[in-house]
Amino acid sequence: MxxxxxxxxxxxxxxxxxxxxxxxxxxxxxxLRLLSQPSSTSQNAQSxxxxxxxxxxxxxxxxxxxxxxxLSFPNRRYIPTVNDLIIAQIHHSSVDYFxxxxxxxxxxxxxxxxxxxxxxKKTRPMLRQGDLVYARVLSIGLxxxxxxxxxxxxxxxxxxxxGGLGPLNGGMVFDVSTGMxxxxxxxxxxxxxxxxxxxxxxxxxxxxxxLESLGGFEIAVGRNGKVWIDCSNAxxxxxxxxxxxxxxxxxxxxxxxxxxxxxKFVTRILREMKLVS
Amino acid sequence: MSEEAKLSHTLVVSDLSAKQRMWGPRSxxxxxxxxxxxxxxxASPSSLRTTSKTDTRSPSRQSNSGQRKPTTWLSFPLExxxxxxxxxxxxxxSNLSRADGSASFKCPTTGYxxxxxxxxxxxxPGRRDALKPExxxxxxxxxxxxxxxxxxxxxxxxxxxTMLQKLILGRERxxxxxxxxxxxxxVGGGAIARGDSYLTLLPSLLHTSLLALLSGAVPMSxxxxxxxxxxxxxxxxxxxxxxVEAKAASSLHVLAFSSKGHLLLNESQGRFDFDxxxxxxxxxxxxxxxxxLPEVDGDIAMEAQGDSxxxxxxxxxxxEDHLCRDYAWKINTE
Numbered sequence: 001m002x003x004x005x006x007x008x009x010x011x012x013x014x015x016x017x018x019x020x021x022x023x024x025x026x027x028x029x030x031x032l033r034l035l036s037q038p039s040s041t042s043q044n045a046q047s048x049x050x051x052x053x054x055x056x057x058x059x060x061x062x063x064x065x066x067x068x069x070x071l072s073f074p075n076r077r078y079i080p081t082v083n084d085l086i087i088a089q090i091h092h093s094s095v096d097y098f099x100x101x102x103x104x105x106x107x108x109x110x111x112x113x114x115x116x117x118x119x120x121k122k123t124r125p126m127l128r129q130g131d132l133v134y135a136r137v138l139s140i141g142l143x144x145x146x147x148x149x150x151x152x153x154x155x156x157x158x159x160x161x162x163g164g165l166g167p168l169n170g171g172m173v174f175d176v177s178t179g180m181x182x183x184x185x186x187x188x189x190x191x192x193x194x195x196x197x198x199x200x201x202x203x204x205x206x207x208x209x210x211l212e213s214l215g216g217f218e219i220a221v222g223r224n225g226k227v228w229i230d231c232s233n234a235x236x237x238x239x240x241x242x243x244x245x246x247x248x249x250x251x252x253x254x255x256x257x258x259x260x261x262x263x264k265f266v267t268r269i270l271r272e273m274k275l276v277s
Numbered sequence: 278m279s280e281e282a283k284l285s286h287t288l289v290v291s292d293l294s295a296k297q298r299m300w301g302p303r304s305x306x307x308x309x310x311x312x313x314x315x316x317x318x319x320a321s322p323s324s325l326r327t328t329s330k331t332d333t334r335s336p337s338r339q340s341n342s343g344q345r346k347p348t349t350w351l352s353f354p355l356e357x358x359x360x361x362x363x364x365x366x367x368x369x370x371s372n373l374s375r376a377d378g379s380a381s382f383k384c385p386t387t388g389y390x391x392x393x394x395x396x397x398x399x400x401x402p403g404r405r406d407a408l409k410p411e412x413x414x415x416x417x418x419x420x421x422x423x424x425x426x427x428x429x430x431x432x433x434x435x436x437x438x439t440m441l442q443k444l445i446l447g448r449e450r451x452x453x454x455x456x457x458x459x460x461x462x463x464v465g466g467g468a469i470a471r472g473d474s475y476l477t478l479l480p481s482l483l484h485t486s487l488l489a490l491l492s493g494a495v496p497m498s499x500x501x502x503x504x505x506x507x508x509x510x511x512x513x514x515x516x517x518x519x520x521v522e523a524k525a526a527s528s529l530h531v532l533a534f535s536s537k538g539h540l541l542l543n544e545s546q547g548r549f550d551f552d553x554x555x556x557x558x559x560x561x562x563x564x565x566x567x568x569x570l571p572e573v574d575g576d577i578a579m580e581a582q583g584d585s586x587x588x589x590x591x592x593x594x595x596x597e598d599h600l601c602r603d604y605a606w607k608i609n610t611e
Contacts, residue, residue, distance in 0.1 A: 004600075004601065004604070004608050006593075006596065006597045006600055006601070008491070008500050008536065008592070008593060008596060009444075009491070009496070009497035009498060009499055009500050009536075010497070010498060010499030010500060010535075010536050010537060011536075031494070031496070054446055054449070054496035054497060054498070055491070055494045055495070055496055055497070056491040056492075056494070056596045056600065057494075057600065058600055058601075058604055058607075058608075060607075071600075071604060071607070072494040073370070073371060073378070073491075073492050073493070073494050073599070073600070073603065074603055075371050075374070075377070075378070075492070076377055076378065076492075076493055076494035077377040077396070077397065077398070077493065077494075079398070079450060079451035080451070105396065105399040105400055106398070106399060106400050106455075107400050140450075179603070199606060199607070200606030200607065200609075201606075254374075256602065256603060256605060256606070258605070258606065258609075
């Protein structure tokens with residue numbers, strides 16, 4: 001990808017950029033839409049449809065999965081999509097639901113009182129205002145003004161799948177851009193054996209290596225641009241370690257540091273905060 | 278004719294033709310008034326007349342240092358105004374960390390600096406019933422740097438809102454019944470006093486809101502570009518006029534063109550006839566989208582401009598630069 005193809009709203013995706021995989025239908029990612037061309041000059045039925053961009057972004061294609069999508073600005077607002085993992089904050093609770101905040105200035109998302117692993121009417125988690133949950137988007141509803149529903153359990157199995165869903169106790173939340181959150185999620189979902197940097201991110205593996213002596217840390221990444229970090233094993237320096245990790249992630253996000261710079265920055269921050277000699 | 282005199286002669290002529298190319302076709306009849314407009318206080322018509330006389334009728338006298346002086350002196354203000362028109366606007370994206378999208382834009386000729394932010398989609402408080410049920414509501418707020426918003430700002434807000442409502446895809450997922458809130462703060466440049474024309478500010482506001490919308494990844498059907506044009510009292514069209522030129526003009530025009538060539542916005546004020554407006558529209562179209570204008574004698578009036586010289590090319594370059602910087606990790610690894 002030497003010179004990326006950048007599209008602005010209204011631009012057409014050139015057909016030579018589309019993956020030429022005929023076995024399964026082409027899937028469109030966010031930021032693209034299919035329009036039918038009104039011109040009658042083209043006889044070919046294939047070329048009567050054009051793909052146009054609705055946002056500014058870099059065109060990326062995946063030949064294996066036959067997808068084409070647009071990478072837009074990383075600091076955009078998060079719009080809930082089914083099956084996204086997010087970190088929500090409880091605003092208030094009603095009889096059946098917890099009302100959660102996902103992004104600022106949007107309507108509350110609903111999280112069922114019983115949609116936790118092993119929850120029954122008697123053993124349900126008592127969450128208070130301000131508590132955090134790691135949840136999955138169950139549905140976004142149909143039509144205008146529909147409510148977003150969250151869940152911390154897989155309704156089919158009754159387990160919290162993928163692991164780790166549920167209330168987040170202790171720790172601290174840091175805000176990152178939605179693009180960075182997506183990157184972190186991709187990096188953590190791929191196999192951790194390979195030492196190669198995934199999506200140019202080495203900051204987490206570097207932090208993990210350096211903080212191993214302190215007992216490591218726990219991290220949860222929400223697609224809505226939130227990162228929860230807990231270092232409760234670190235004893236006295238738990239707070240310092242949490243802040244250090246948060247600062248590392250936020251700076252990598254803001255300054256767009258490359259892999260080498262990320263390593264340098266991690267070392268600098270940890271030394272500044274006297275966590276690693 | 279001495280060699281030196283010929284040189285200085287061609288220098289003046291090339292300056293003139295470059296100037297004319299910038300400002301389009303013009304008959305020799307109103308060249309004088311044109312200079313008066315373009316060079317402003319630096320060149321008076323009388324001094325011009327004397328130089329043109331020496332240029333055309335007795336070029337040998339130019340070797341005389343006393344006669345040559347006005348030539349070199351004259352070429353300065355010409356070059357000066359030439360360079361100011363060539364300095365492009367400056368813009369940056371995503372300056373504000375808490376807004377969903379933001380942009381700042383500085384117009385070199387009018388001196389206005391605008392900081393814009395976009396939040397979308399957001400819940401508009403307490404007005405759910407007043408919102409359109411199937412579409413997003415676009416709200417525009419203009420904040421002057423030194424006072425509270427008044428009638429002039431409301432007027433400009435209305436113009437921008439009507440235009441953007443047609444471009445923003447308010448039916449995309451997550452947008453119906455929500456608001457797209459655009460806040461434009463005038464952070465630099467002169468203040469617009471009560472009763473002054475708001476048209477000088479309008480292109481900067483439009484460009485800022487476009488860049489902010491793009492940086493907030495608000496779905497839109499197309500982009501646009503805008504231009505400010507002035508027609509002076511002597512019927513000379515000035516593209517991208519300064520505030521002084523705009524104040525002296527007999528009519529002011531703001532035109533916006535979509536990236537597909539539609540005329541999206543036409544705001545005019547002052548006295549003008551339709552032919553003037555037609556020329557203004559062509560000139561503005563060339564300024565925004567870089568379409569070449571045929572000159573009277575069949576020559577090409579505009580230099581073969583690439584994307585970079587036009588307002589549309591500027592928006593595209595700014596966005597491309599920023600995206601490539603944001604995704605450097607991806608571009609460099611693949």
